Amino acid sequence: MNVLRLSGIVGALLVLLATPLDFADAGTKVVAGDDTAAPAEPRRAFMLRDVRSRVLTDQDFLGSYLLIYFGYTHCPDVCPTTLLTVSEVMKGLGDDAKGVVPIFITVDPDRDTPEHMAEYVSAFDERIVALTGPQQFIDAAVTSYNAYYKKVPSTTAPADYTMDHTASIAFVGPDGRLITRFAYGEDAAQIVARVRETLGAARSN
Amino acid sequence: MRRLLTILVGGLVAALLAGKAVGGDGLVAPLDILIAKASEAPPEEFVISHDGGTAISLADLRGRLVVLNIWATWCLPCRDEMPSLDRLSDLVDARDVAVLPISVDARAERAVRPFYFTIDIKNLPVLTASGRDVVAAFHDQTMPFTVILGRDGREIGRVRGPARWDDPVFVAWLEEKAKAAD
Numbered sequence: 001m002n003v004l005r006l007s008g009i010v011g012a013l014l015v016l017l018a019t020p021l022d023f024a025d026a027g028t029k030v031v032a033g034d035d036t037a038a039p040a041e042p043r044r045a046f047m048l049r050d051v052r053s054r055v056l057t058d059q060d061f062l063g064s065y066l067l068i069y070f071g072y073t074h075c076p077d078v079c080p081t082t083l084l085t086v087s088e089v090m091k092g093l094g095d096d097a098k099g100v101v102p103i104f105i106t107v108d109p110d111r112d113t114p115e116h117m118a119e120y121v122s123a124f125d126e127r128i129v130a131l132t133g134p135q136q137f138i139d140a141a142v143t144s145y146n147a148y149y150k151k152v153p154s155t156t157a158p159a160d161y162t163m164d165h166t167a168s169i170a171f172v173g174p175d176g177r178l179i180t181r182f183a184y185g186e187d188a189a190q191i192v193a194r195v196r197e198t199l200g201a202a203r204s205n
Numbered sequence: 206m207r208r209l210l211t212i213l214v215g216g217l218v219a220a221l222l223a224g225k226a227v228g229g230d231g232l233v234a235p236l237d238i239l240i241a242k243a244s245e246a247p248p249e250e251f252v253i254s255h256d257g258g259t260a261i262s263l264a265d266l267r268g269r270l271v272v273l274n275i276w277a278t279w280c281l282p283c284r285d286e287m288p289s290l291d292r293l294s295d296l297v298d299a300r301d302v303a304v305l306p307i308s309v310d311a312r313a314e315r316a317v318r319p320f321y322f323t324i325d326i327k328n329l330p331v332l333t334a335s336g337r338d339v340v341a342a343f344h345d346q347t348m349p350f351t352v353i354l355g356r357d358g359r360e361i362g363r364v365r366g367p368a369r370w371d372d373p374v375f376v377a378w379l380e381e382k383a384k385a386a387d
Binding site: 088 | 277316367
């Protein structure tokens with residue numbers, strides 16, 4: 001564990017706890033460090049808040065497999081059904097779901113309040129961890145997973161902007177490294193099979 | 206046939222005159238965005254649960270035109286179009302046309318009823334199904350989407366995204382389809 005990195009995270013954590021409304025400078029430090037072991041595949045860092053305002057970082061999830069989806073809840077035209085797929089995957093995994101944490105990270109923190117996100121994810125699966133945070137922290141997480149999002153202004157009503165965003169699901173290993181991405185539209189059964197395959201391979205090692 | 210044509214052309218002219226026929230609620234008329242289909246077979250069967258109890262299947266609905274709306278309470282555009290679907294249900298003759306919204310919410314019975322109550326839905330039944338089954342049957346990953354099933358159960362059209370379902374041109378189109386000989 002890189003000491004600088006740790007102190008960076010602790011520092012950012014303190015800032016996050018002390019001044020919940022002003023995080024501008026701490027945001028970029030979180031992703032500054034990466035693993036020296038495999039520079040081609042750095043561990044993907046993030047620091048965000050869940051709907052109960054608990055600060056969670058990538059470190060908190062080490063040891064679990066993650067299914068990470070970036071999105072937003074205010075779909076004005078048609079809604080993507082990716083979280084529906086995630087919930088079907090969790091159901092399909094049965095007992096194997098114990099080691100898997102589904103994470104929904106909003107790219108629209110202005111409209112996705114913690115209360116709204118809590119209600120939203122509970123319509124899919126109670127196990128989904130919904131994360132938000134200041135824009136800079138979200139941007140850091142997005143960059144960390146090579147994801148993408150862009151605000152698309154509405155021509156008629158400014159409050160009705162839409163978000164273009166990465167619709168794939170990142171499948172992350174217990175070491176924090178990306179295993180693969182499941183494309184938008186991929187069948188829940190296929191994802192279950194792929195996750196099981198990975199879990200099985202890890203067990204037999 | 207001529208009447209149908211008149212209705213369709215009339216609708217088209219009205220749509221052109223009104224731009225995109227967007228109502229005060231910001232919704233478009235269904236026929237403006239309907240994708241006509243001529244499916245060779247009815248969609249794959251799946252279990253639709255009525256009021257958390259009785260299971261019904263698509264085959265049970267044969268003989269009537271069916272407006273099957275796939276939605277969820279977490280889907281904002283779905284919520285927007287629901288009042289117009291409720292009004293449509295009141296406008297059509299239930300012996301000819303069945304208006305059936307199917308929720309794919311995870312805890313659907315608990316989610317749908319309070320939502321119906323909140324927006325004062327009067328005519329729509331509480332119907333639920335598994336999201337996986339619905340996606341498998343219709344190969345559609347967006348929400349909302351609405352399929353129109355002919356009296357023989359085959360899909361004749363699909364609308365992806367929300368619409369204003371009580372649009373008079375659409376109501377006339379439905380009645381025409383319901384009365385037309387097979």
